[in-house]
Amino acid sequence: MNGHAILYTGVTLAFWSTILIVGICYTIFDLGFRFDVAWFLTETSPFMWANLGIGLAISLSVVGAAWGIYITGSSIIGGGVKAPRIKTKNLVRYVSVTQRIKIYRILVKVFSNSFSGTTPETIGARNYQAGYSMFGAGLTVGFSNLFCGICVGIVGSGAALADAQNPSLFVKILIVEIFGSAIGLFGVIVAILQTSKVKMGD
Amino acid sequence: MAESRIHARGRLFSFILLFSVGLSSVNSTAQVPLLIWSTDSLPPLASPSAGHISSDQELAAYLRPVFASGRHTVLLFLQEKLSKDDLTRYGGVFGNKQDSAFKNLEAALRSSSSVTFPALEWRSPSAVTALLEAELGASPVLADPDTLSHLSIDTSVNNLLLINLPYCSDSLKSCKELLHDNDEVLGKVLSVVQTKGVPYISIFTGQQPSRVISESAVPQEKVGRSLLQAVAADVKPPIVFNSTGNPCIMLWAQNLNVSIPGTTGWTDLAAQTPNLTGSACSPSSSQLVLRYPSGHVLSFSMSQRFYPVSARNWFSLDTVELQMGGVTASYVGSRGIYAPAEYSFRCQSVNNFQDALLVMNSTNQSLSQWRLNFIDFQIQGFSLNNGTNFSYASDCASFFTPAIWMGLLTALLFLLIFLYGLHMIMQLNTMDRFDDPKGPSISVPQSE
Numbered sequence: 340m341n342g343h344a345i346l347y348t349g350v351t352l353a354f355w356s357t358i359l360i361v362g363i364c365y366t367i368f369d370l371g372f373r374f375d376v377a378w379f380l381t382e383t384s385p386f387m388w389a390n391l392g393i394g395l396a397i398s399l400s401v402v403g404a405a406w407g408i409y410i411t412g413s414s415i416i417g418g419g420v421k422a423p424r425i426k427t428k429n430l431v432r433y434v435s436v437t438q439r440i441k442i443y444r445i446l447v448k449v450f451s452n453s454f455s456g457t458t459p460e461t462i463g464a465r466n467y468q469a470g471y472s473m474f475g476a477g478l479t480v481g482f483s484n485l486f487c488g489i490c491v492g493i494v495g496s497g498a499a500l501a502d503a504q505n506p507s508l509f510v511k512i513l514i515v516e517i518f519g520s521a522i523g524l525f526g527v528i529v530a531i532l533q534t535s536k537v538k539m540g541d
Numbered sequence: 542m543a544e545s546r547i548h549a550r551g552r553l554f555s556f557i558l559l560f561s562v563g564l565s566s567v568n569s570t571a572q573v574p575l576l577i578w579s580t581d582s583l584p585p586l587a588s589p590s591a592g593h594i595s596s597d598q599e600l601a602a603y604l605r606p607v608f609a610s611g612r613h614t615v616l617l618f619l620q621e622k623l624s625k626d627d628l629t630r631y632g633g634v635f636g637n638k639q640d641s642a643f644k645n646l647e648a649a650l651r652s653s654s655s656v657t658f659p660a661l662e663w664r665s666p667s668a669v670t671a672l673l674e675a676e677l678g679a680s681p682v683l684a685d686p687d688t689l690s691h692l693s694i695d696t697s698v699n700n701l702l703l704i705n706l707p708y709c710s711d712s713l714k715s716c717k718e719l720l721h722d723n724d725e726v727l728g729k730v731l732s733v734v735q736t737k738g739v740p741y742i743s744i745f746t747g748q749q750p751s752r753v754i755s756e757s758a759v760p761q762e763k764v765g766r767s768l769l770q771a772v773a774a775d776v777k778p779p780i781v782f783n784s785t786g787n788p789c790i791m792l793w794a795q796n797l798n799v800s801i802p803g804t805t806g807w808t809d810l811a812a813q814t815p816n817l818t819g820s821a822c823s824p825s826s827s828q829l830v831l832r833y834p835s836g837h838v839l840s841f842s843m844s845q846r847f848y849p850v851s852a853r854n855w856f857s858l859d860t861v862e863l864q865m866g867g868v869t870a871s872y873v874g875s876r877g878i879y880a881p882a883e884y885s886f887r888c889q890s891v892n893n894f895q896d897a898l899l900v901m902n903s904t905n906q907s908l909s910q911w912r913l914n915f916i917d918f919q920i921q922g923f924s925l926n927n928g929t930n931f932s933y934a935s936d937c938a939s940f941f942t943p944a945i946w947m948g949l950l951t952a953l954l955f956l957l958i959f960l961y962g963l964h965m966i967m968q969l970n971t972m973d974r975f976d977d978p979k980g981p982s983i984s985v986p987q988s989e
Contacts, residue, residue, distance in 0.1 A: 343964065372851060372881055373939065382943035383950075391951065398958070420985060460876075 385470025392477025399481030403488025483526025623747025645728030
């Protein structure tokens, strides 16, 4: 077993055994009533959820874009040794991927107000909805951009190499890339829908 | 064989008896050593057992035959204070003979025949002087080395010469130096008397002991181990409401502070004794009404029912009412004060102004200044089956606070992302699929 496998099995074992032992103790001492998911969801601040959503949106989109560029880039660099004409054409497409990070503008619009309550009653249901929706929207756009980026990257890598072999293939392969980009676009649209009616404030 | 065993037992018994007698005589321990030496030979004295304190009678019994024969000149060196400890401390007994402060005394004891009473029972400062006076029939004459040389001693009568020696005080001289000076005086006196050719009996003792160690055979304090921590104060009992003979509602609080505008400061209702009339108990609801002599009325209403999602009975403290002078303030507590019906509820701080568990029921502005602050509050309204003990206390404080949970969640998420990235980077490899070390190296075109 290499080092990675040992580390991951160790961490997994520790995690599950902690959960198991804590659960057993709670059950034995009839303290199961203390495990309260509703308490967790109402006591944790909507601000945390909203900010986690924004953070995940940006970071996962960037991961996707970076991963895609890394895959295509390595192919372009390799292919460009023998066919230098391929480099400019293939890098243009990555501008569109990073556009999707514009979702942050929409999120900031929702988030520009803040509430002043401290207990669940004074915070109000609308603020909780805002927090959870922004978390969900962030996850949506983040993950869809992540996979879109990977997809476009792999396809682009193949396109670059095909283009290096035969310049007429480039346009046809571009169509496949457009399908890949559409995934990211779906994610953005759904996230906008999630945060459309959402407003934080008193 | 049997006889020797009986003898041995008898000897053991007598030894134990003597030992206990010896122990019992140790009680009053003011003692002074007494040294006697003489130019003539002194009768021998059986050396006393260790720890034995000789009494005046013993000294008198010893000295009587000595003084009975002929006329004697007794030199009494009376140091203001003397104890055995002075002799051991300053006598050079720890191998440092040269530091001894009693060189002349030692020389005198060695050269003449001497007898010592290591511990003479001390009763009063003038006991020895009086004893000698009585035995000799002569009154003491104060002397010192200078006057002694001019004094002529009449050897046809008993003479008692008293030489007073000081003891260490807070003077400039150190104790050792002072005792050394005393020793010098002793030596001078002895030499003066010797040059006169007068036979003498010399006694060196103290007027009172310099150190008294109080011992007591009976222990005055309780012998045995006890806990060092302070005794815990008695805990006051809880307020118990009985219905049909059995306890039904129990309440305990360290403080039940209330503050009503118009009165200054906090009133601690827990310090007063309440009247429980008006309290009621039923399987589904309990009410505890506390009427205090100060006019405050505090009532707690609890209810219990079955909740299908968690499939158990829960009770909650629905309302807390404070009534004073005809005005009633009502607070809702059901949001935060609840517990399974089998358990009691306990919270360190139940108040209506900070992290409030009690929320005002009405919007009457004049009542918004009223303050309730219950400290170390525990209440149980149902399931009191085991007498006057509270059931398990479900505490209002959870193991992890919401803030801790939020921090843990975010931190774990970051950790996960970081580990993911780390794993990816660590498994990057350089591609070696097309490596051909033996083939021709690739040519890079210089132009597009």
